[in-house]
Amino acid sequence: MVVDGIGASVKRKEDLRFLSGRGNYVDDMNRPGQTFAHFLRSDVPHGKLNKVDISAALKMPGVVAIFTGDDFTGVGGIPCGWQIHSKDGTPMVEPRHPVLAAGKVRHVGDPIAMVVAETKQQAKDAAEAIILDIETLPAVAGLTAALAAGAPLVHDEAAGNICFDWHIGDKAAVEAGFAKAHKIVRLDLVNNRLVPNAMEPRAAIGDYDVSSGEYTLYTTSQNPHVIRLLMGAFVLSIPEHKLRVVAPDVGGGFGSKIFHYAEEAALTWAAGKVKRPIKWTADRTEAFITDAHGRDHISTAELALDAEGHFLALKVNTQANMGAYLSTFAPSVPTYLSATLLAGVYKTPAIYAEVKAVFTNTVPVDAYRGAGRPEATFLLERIVDVAAREMNMDRVEIRKKNFIPKEAFPYQTPIALQYDSGDYMATFDGCLKAADYAGFEARRKASAAKGKLRGIGISTYVEACGIAPSAVAGALGARAGLYEVANIRVHPTGSVTVFTGAHSHGQGHETTFAQLVSEQLGVAHDMIDIVHGDTGKVPFGMGTYGSRSLSVGGSAMVKAMDKIIDKGKKIAAHLMEADVHDIEFKDGKFSVVGTDKAKTFGEIALTAYVPHNYPIEELEPGLEETAFYDPKNFTYPGGCHIAEVEIDPDTGTVSMISFTAVDDIGRVINPMIVEGQVQGGIAQGIGQALLEHAIYDESGQLLSGSMMDYTMPRADDIPNISVGMEVTLCTHNPLGSKGVGEVGAIGSPPAVINAVVDALRDYGVRHVDMPATPAKIWALIDAYHPKMAAE
Amino acid sequence: MPQISLTVNGKPASATVEARTLLVELLRDKLHLTGTHVGCDTSQCGACTVQVDGMSVKSCTMLAVQADGANVLTIEGLVNADGSLHPMQAMFREYHALQCGYCTPGMVMSAIDLVETHPEGLSEEQIRHGLEGNLCRCTGYHNIVKAIAAAWPLMHNKALPVAAE
Numbered sequence: 001m002v003v004d005g006i007g008a009s010v011k012r013k014e015d016l017r018f019l020s021g022r023g024n025y026v027d028d029m030n031r032p033g034q035t036f037a038h039f040l041r042s043d044v045p046h047g048k049l050n051k052v053d054i055s056a057a058l059k060m061p062g063v064v065a066i067f068t069g070d071d072f073t074g075v076g077g078i079p080c081g082w083q084i085h086s087k088d089g090t091p092m093v094e095p096r097h098p099v100l101a102a103g104k105v106r107h108v109g110d111p112i113a114m115v116v117a118e119t120k121q122q123a124k125d126a127a128e129a130i131i132l133d134i135e136t137l138p139a140v141a142g143l144t145a146a147l148a149a150g151a152p153l154v155h156d157e158a159a160g161n162i163c164f165d166w167h168i169g170d171k172a173a174v175e176a177g178f179a180k181a182h183k184i185v186r187l188d189l190v191n192n193r194l195v196p197n198a199m200e201p202r203a204a205i206g207d208y209d210v211s212s213g214e215y216t217l218y219t220t221s222q223n224p225h226v227i228r229l230l231m232g233a234f235v236l237s238i239p240e241h242k243l244r245v246v247a248p249d250v251g252g253g254f255g256s257k258i259f260h261y262a263e264e265a266a267l268t269w270a271a272g273k274v275k276r277p278i279k280w281t282a283d284r285t286e287a288f289i290t291d292a293h294g295r296d297h298i299s300t301a302e303l304a305l306d307a308e309g310h311f312l313a314l315k316v317n318t319q320a321n322m323g324a325y326l327s328t329f330a331p332s333v334p335t336y337l338s339a340t341l342l343a344g345v346y347k348t349p350a351i352y353a354e355v356k357a358v359f360t361n362t363v364p365v366d367a368y369r370g371a372g373r374p375e376a377t378f379l380l381e382r383i384v385d386v387a388a389r390e391m392n393m394d395r396v397e398i399r400k401k402n403f404i405p406k407e408a409f410p411y412q413t414p415i416a417l418q419y420d421s422g423d424y425m426a427t428f429d430g431c432l433k434a435a436d437y438a439g440f441e442a443r444r445k446a447s448a449a450k451g452k453l454r455g456i457g458i459s460t461y462v463e464a465c466g467i468a469p470s471a472v473a474g475a476l477g478a479r480a481g482l483y484e485v486a487n488i489r490v491h492p493t494g495s496v497t498v499f500t501g502a503h504s505h506g507q508g509h510e511t512t513f514a515q516l517v518s519e520q521l522g523v524a525h526d527m528i529d530i531v532h533g534d535t536g537k538v539p540f541g542m543g544t545y546g547s548r549s550l551s552v553g554g555s556a557m558v559k560a561m562d563k564i565i566d567k568g569k570k571i572a573a574h575l576m577e578a579d580v581h582d583i584e585f586k587d588g589k590f591s592v593v594g595t596d597k598a599k600t601f602g603e604i605a606l607t608a609y610v611p612h613n614y615p616i617e618e619l620e621p622g623l624e625e626t627a628f629y630d631p632k633n634f635t636y637p638g639g640c641h642i643a644e645v646e647i648d649p650d651t652g653t654v655s656m657i658s659f660t661a662v663d664d665i666g667r668v669i670n671p672m673i674v675e676g677q678v679q680g681g682i683a684q685g686i687g688q689a690l691l692e693h694a695i696y697d698e699s700g701q702l703l704s705g706s707m708m709d710y711t712m713p714r715a716d717d718i719p720n721i722s723v724g725m726e727v728t729l730c731t732h733n734p735l736g737s738k739g740v741g742e743v744g745a746i747g748s749p750p751a752v753i754n755a756v757v758d759a760l761r762d763y764g765v766r767h768v769d770m771p772a773t774p775a776k777i778w779a780l781i782d783a784y785h786p787k788m789a790a791e
Numbered sequence: 792m793p794q795i796s797l798t799v800n801g802k803p804a805s806a807t808v809e810a811r812t813l814l815v816e817l818l819r820d821k822l823h824l825t826g827t828h829v830g831c832d833t834s835q836c837g838a839c840t841v842q843v844d845g846m847s848v849k850s851c852t853m854l855a856v857q858a859d860g861a862n863v864l865t866i867e868g869l870v871n872a873d874g875s876l877h878p879m880q881a882m883f884r885e886y887h888a889l890q891c892g893y894c895t896p897g898m899v900m901s902a903i904d905l906v907e908t909h910p911e912g913l914s915e916e917q918i919r920h921g922l923e924g925n926l927c928r929c930t931g932y933h934n935i936v937k938a939i940a941a942a943w944p945l946m947h948n949k950a951l952p953v954a955a956e
Contacts, residue, residue, distance in 0.1 A: 015884040018892030019876065019899065021826015021866035028825035121809065199830045199838060199893040199928050251828070251893025252928050284831040506891030506929045672887045676930060680890065683931030707835035707926070715922035715932040720915075744931075 005519030009672035012511045013525075014504070023249045026203040026220050031277035034205070035064050037267060038123035039280070040113040040130050041289065042105035045361040045700025046139035046152065049105055049132075052113055057129040062122030065274050066130070067114045067266065069102035075269060078262055079234040080326040081226075083477045084164045084335055084357070092164035092357070095155040097325035099235065099265045105134065106154055106324035107361050108702060109289030114266050116278055139361035139700035143298050143319045146360045154324055154359040161359045163322050164331065168339050169352035169415050174304075177313025177350045181304035185387040190769045191375045193296035193321070193694040194687075195288055195710055196368045198505075200251020202291060203281040206267030210275055214242050217268045221247040221533075222257045222503050223543020228535050229480070230260040230328070236269050240535075243268075247533040250505035254684070255367040256291045257505065258545045259328040263290075288705045293694055294368020296321035297334060297375050301383045309391050309398050313350040316342060316379065320357050323364035329545075330366045331357060336416075336476045337372030337464070343413035344380045345424040345460045345638055346402040351415050361700040367545065369684055369745040373463040378770075381459040381750035385757065386766060395458055395754075396437070399428065403460075410731070416476075417464055419636045426726040427662045428460060431640035434724050435660035440644070453647040454657070455759025458640065459751035465739040466635035466730075467546030483630045484548065485541045486556035488517070488564055490623040492609040494602030495527040501541005502553035503533050506680075507741065508673045509549060515669050516554055516735075520561045522588025522601055539626055547739030550669065551635045551730065558734045559627035567623060568604045574615045575599055575607060635730045635738040639663035641682070641747040643755040652778025654690055654756055656717070661747065662724040666738030671725075674740050679721045681744020687713040688745070689752035693771050711771075795859040799824065800868030808855045814848075815839045817855035818865060826866040826896045830926065837925030840897035840904075841865045847904035849897075849924070866896035869903075878945035879903050879938070888938035890929035901925050902939045903946075912952035913943055 004010045017023055054066045078097040085091055101110045113130055117123035140146035140154065146161040154161055178184060205218040215238055221227050224245040232243045250257060267278050282290065298319045304312040320334035339353040388398040404411050406423040413419065432438070440456045447454035467473070470481030487499040496517055502509060514528040531537055541553070565585045572590035573580040582593045591598035599607075607614065608623035644657040661678055668674050691711035695703045704710040729736030749770060756772045757765055763784040768776065796805040799822060806821045818824045818841070827850060830838035839850040842864040869877040879899050882888070889895040905921040906913065913921075918936050927935060943951045 011884055012887070014892065015889060016876075018889055018895050019866075019880040019883055020870045021824065021896050023826070023892050025825075025828070025893065027829075028819075121811070197928055199836065199891065199926060200828070201830065249892065252891040254928070281829075283829075284833065284836075508890070676887050676890060676934060679931035679933045680929045681931075683933075684928070706833050707831045708833045712835075712926050712928070713931075714926065715936065716916075716919040718932050720936075721931055721933050 004525035005515055006667070006669050008515065009670055010511055010515055010525060012508050013514065014508065014510045025200055025249045025251055026205065026218050027281045029205060029218055029248070031205055031207055034277040034279050035116050035118060035274065036120040036123050037278045037280040038115045038120070038127050039111045039263065040115065040127040042101065042110040042112055043108055044105060044134055044136050045108050045141065046137040047105045047134040048137060049101055049103055049112065049134055051133040053131040054113065056131065057115065057126045060122065060126035060129050062118035063126045064116040064118065065270065066116070067100065067270055068112065069098055069100040072099040073102065075099060076235040078260060078265065078325070079230055080331065081230070081328045081479050082332040083479060084166050084331040086164045087167050092331055093155070093158040093162070094326060095157055099262045107363055108700060109363055110324065111262055114270060116270060116274055141361055141696040141698055141700040143321050143358055143360065145698065146358045147319065154361055158359050163326065163357040163359055165356050166335055167352070167354045170350055171352045173350035174313040174315050174352040178304045181312055182307040183305045183391060185303045185305070185383060185390055187301050187383045187386055187767060189299045189301065189379055189382060191295045191297040191378055192688060192692070192770045194294040194368055194692050195694045196254045196256035196291060196294055197287065197712060198252030198254055198256055201282040201284055201287045202257065202261065204264050204267050205277055205279045206271035207277040208271040208275060214244065215268050215272060216244045216246065217264055218246045218248065219264050220250050220257050221245070222250065222253040222505060222545055224503065224533055224535050225501060225541050226543050227260050227264060231265050231268065235265045244536040246536070247503055250503070253505045254369040255294065255371060255545060258543070259292055259366055285706060288710070289363055289702060292327045292364050292366035293323065294365065295375060296365050299379055301379050303383050303387055305387060305391060309393050309401055311346055311348040311402050314342060314348050316353040318353065318355045320355055321360055321362065321365050322357050323360060323362045325364050327364035327366035330364060332477065333367050333372040334375070338376045340416045341373050341376035341462070341464060342380060343415060344377065345404060345462050347404050349414060362696055369681060370742045373742065373746045374749060377459065377461045377746050378750045382753065382767065385754045396432065399460060400425070418633060419462065420633055420731045421728045422462065422636060422638045422664060423726065423728050424460060424638055427639040427664050430724055430726045431642050431660055431662035434662060434722060435642040435644070435658070437642065447646050453649055453759040455645050455647070455755040455757070457643045457751045457754025457756070457758055459747050459754060460640045461747040462636050462638035463742060463746050464634040464636055465547035465742060466551035466631050467548045468631065469633055470630050481630065482542050483628045484552040484556045485539055485626065485628050486553065486560045487539050487626040488557065488560040488624065490564060490605045492606050494523065494605040496521065496523050497529045497531055498557060499531045499538040500553050500557065501538055501543060502549035503544040507544065507549060507677070508670065512550065512669045512673060513554065513557060516557055517561065520558065521564065547741040550735065551733050551737045551739050552629060552631055554735055554737065555631070555733045556627050556629035559629050560625045563625035563627060564623060570619055571604050571607055572599050575613065632732040635666065637663060637665045637738040637740065637743050639743060639747055641751040643748070643751040645752065645755040645759055647756070647759045647777060649781050652774035652781060654772055654777060656686060656719040658719050659748070660722045661744070662726055663743050664726050664728055665740040665743060666727060666730045667736040668725060668727065669737070675723045677740045678723045678744045681742060682721050682748045683713050683718045684745045685748025686718060686752055689749040689770050689772060691717060691771050793856050795856055797858050797860060798862045800865055810856060812855040813851055814853040814855050814858050815850035818850060824865050824867050828893055828896060830894065835926065836894070837901055838894050838897040840900040840925065842900060842904065847901055866899060879942045882938040882942040882945070886934045886938035886941060888930060888934040894925060894927045898925050898927060898935060902942065906939065906943050906946050910947060913940065915940065
């Protein structure tokens with residue numbers, strides 16, 4: 001009987017070290033003989049770098065070395081991992097992204113020089129003594145400015161600042177749908193630019209061992225093997241057997257720590273030059289101007305409906321900001337991670353989407369929690385609400401009328417994806433009930449009696465995660481397959497170490513993965529250790545993003561454990577002189593079916609390593625197995641989110657009253673951790689909807705560049721969040737799990753905005769772009785009552 | 792450079808620091824107490840919260856020299872000699888009030904101050920307001936609020952009064 005197996009809310013193994021201050025984050029580490037780096041960064045958005053004079057700085061106290069762009073001409077640029085082709089078949093424009101700026105600076109924060117000194121302060125002081133001659137060039141900070149005729153070019157080779165002009169879907173079928181439409185609803189939307197702001201700023205230590213010639217990079221990464229591959233093979237030409245990448249405890253990622261950043265390459269390369277370790281830790285200001293931002297799409301959506309409210313066709317045109325350079329996954333976000341989700345949970349028969357990716361003089365934009373799917377969901381759930389209103393239909397009815405029915409799975413959408421399982425009516429009805437949707441009008445009246453405007457908003461969603469079926473990803477432009485790897489080592493006395501390519505930076509893998517092992521091998525939870533985040537220990541792995549750790553990484557573990565059990569059966573058959581086909585493994589014991597003969601897992605493990613009696617001719621000793629797992633399809637979590645808000649019409653302030661989610665994430669391993677993941681994602685979604693916005697001024701300066709200016713959600717901005725589950729199993733992985741990391745951030749923003757628009761329904765408000773700040777809301781209310789404002 | 796002496800987690804400590812050295816830099820870089828974290832440059836996130844002479848302080852906002860002679864308590868000092876956890880640490884674990892763990896030490900230190908300074912009781916609203924100075928990006932605060940409410944009775948040895956409303 002397994003007590004800490006699948007389905008138990010086991011308390012987390014990792015908590016004890018985090019709660020007692022014994023975590024091991026990169027900035028907590030120090031290497032013998034360590035020096036410190038400080039990056040001098042551009043404070044102009046766009047400029048010609050005429051001269052970087054380091055002569056005075058070199059004489060400053062404690063300076064070990066100073067490197068500039070000229071030192072990096074012999075190494076590669078920072079690579080992009082995904083290639084998109086434009087409508088005309090041409091590959092995306094992929095300008096060189098130098099490690100340190102060469103010739104030009106292209107955004108505020110672009111690194112120009114790296115100062116290496118004995119102390120952090122000395123490195124900073126010396127950077128102040130570097131004399132820069134930068135000729136400021138006109139910049140483009142936003143999508144509209146970058147696409148204007150005659151706009152300044154971020155890269156000379158990208159005409160019109162276009163990176164690619166892509167499309168998907170059947171345009172003719174969509175036009176036919178529009179031709180027979182009873183009603184066409186059109187909506188312009190902005191998906192606001194966000195700063196991920198994991199609480200731990202990025203940090204890295206480059207180290208070089210002069211005796212072995214081996215480089216080690218300690219870095220705040222969600223995927224150390226990906227960093228080793230990209231940096232070793234494409235930037236620095238260091239073979240992988242001489243390059244180790246370690247990502248120890250990492251303080252949150254949310255996507256921003258997937259990508260290979262220039263600082264990692266600069267520190268690793270320079271450590272080989274100065275032959276001492278070099279440590280760098282970003283301050284928060286640096287995080288704002290160097291960590292890849294998220295979202296930043298402008299879209300126009302048109303939905304064609306028949307007279308009964310059935311969706312006939314959907315047409316979407318999106319402009320997506322790439323920033324100044326292409327970050328690791330950037331091209332995939334507005335295309336295959338967003339446009340392919342435009343069917344949502346609806347059986348819309350024809351969909352066509354166009355996406356123009358655009359360079360601007362801003363920080364690169366890439367995947368942030370949800371990555372593309374929140375943008376698709378926001379667009380869809382907003383236009384469905386607008387359509388309901390303009391068709392005089394109920395928002396619940398119009399959704400129910402268009403849901404993909406549960407009998408229709410597997411369901412092929414008109415835009416590439418095939419959903420394997422789901423029951424959208426179940427999550428929808430479950431959420432309406434949990435949120436007491438039926439009782440809302442009474443609550444609205446009660447708020448009105450207090451002079452408050454109350455609104456309720458519904459959002460439904462499906463997302464594609466469990467990234468990714470490698471052949472499909474390859475066909476869509478991924479430059480690498482997205483397998484996951486598990487190596488399971490059973491020790492002689494029966495304890496177990498799991499080496500996984502997935503990385504935990506808050507997800508609690510050390511606990512949930514151990515639950516998988518406990519369930520399958522019957523080993524006690526505290527006899528299992530999960531090792532991750534070190535290319536020197538883990539054979540390989542593509543890391544953690546796209547809600548893939550359990551559905552892909554966990555499936556690899558299941559496969560490896562199957563191999564362990566198969567081998568254990570052979571050893572047991574030999575020991576008990578039985579046929580291997582008569583051996584059964586259950587509850588941690590190998591037994592001969594129909595007899596009372598049995599061997600414990602520990603006995604088999606001991607025999608595997610230190611046998612007196614072993615089938616040595618037929619079977620290698622040892623009990624350690626490795627498995628690769630490549631998913632057959634994406635996984636498709638779905639669900640319904642309902643937000644309830646109250647607006648103070650005098651100030652425009654939106655208060656979150658309640659938030660209810662009912663999700664289908666497939667099999668749940670640890671309900672406590674799952675609820676925490678959903679709640680955290682929803683808080684980020686509420687942040688996007690009401691508070692957060694990375695704003696550049698026209699010249700390209702980031703105005704919201706600190707936590708004093710950028711509104712992070714605080715405890716009193718977030719309500720209690722009710723989380724429920726209505727599970728259907730994933731049909732194509734051995735666990736039946738779909739993924740939970742991103743659902744909260746995907747489903748929640750449109751629920752909040754739909755609630756805000758509902759609250760303002762008597763003020764002629766059709767749409768509110770995010771974030772719905774008090775100033776924006778107050779202006780909408782004020783515009784409707786011009787006389788009152790004048791009084 | 793100034794020489795300072797102070798008590799940290801009940802033990803005497805001394806160090807030579809630059810005048811511009813922050814208390815958090817002293818703790819992390821000189822005394823190797825890396826449980827106290829730095830999450831921002833603007834005193835917004837609270838990851839560096841410690842207690843100085845019984846008061847909750849953001850250690851990025853105080854110079855090390857200002858702590859000369861002070862009694863400083865950090866997250867490392869909360870664990871009892873027998874290895875058992877402070878009630879606030881225990882409730883954070885019980886209620887899954889941490890994910891990546893980075894904001895956690897500062898959050899726990901602030902939460903202890905909040906409970907200690909409210910012997911009359913704490914409503915959910917007071918807890919949420921009381922956490923204004925601490926950012927968490929992982930949990931959505933839901934479970935942190937629950938953990939603090941659960942720690943109050945353990946720290947005050949009586950039931951948490953039900954808020955009158």
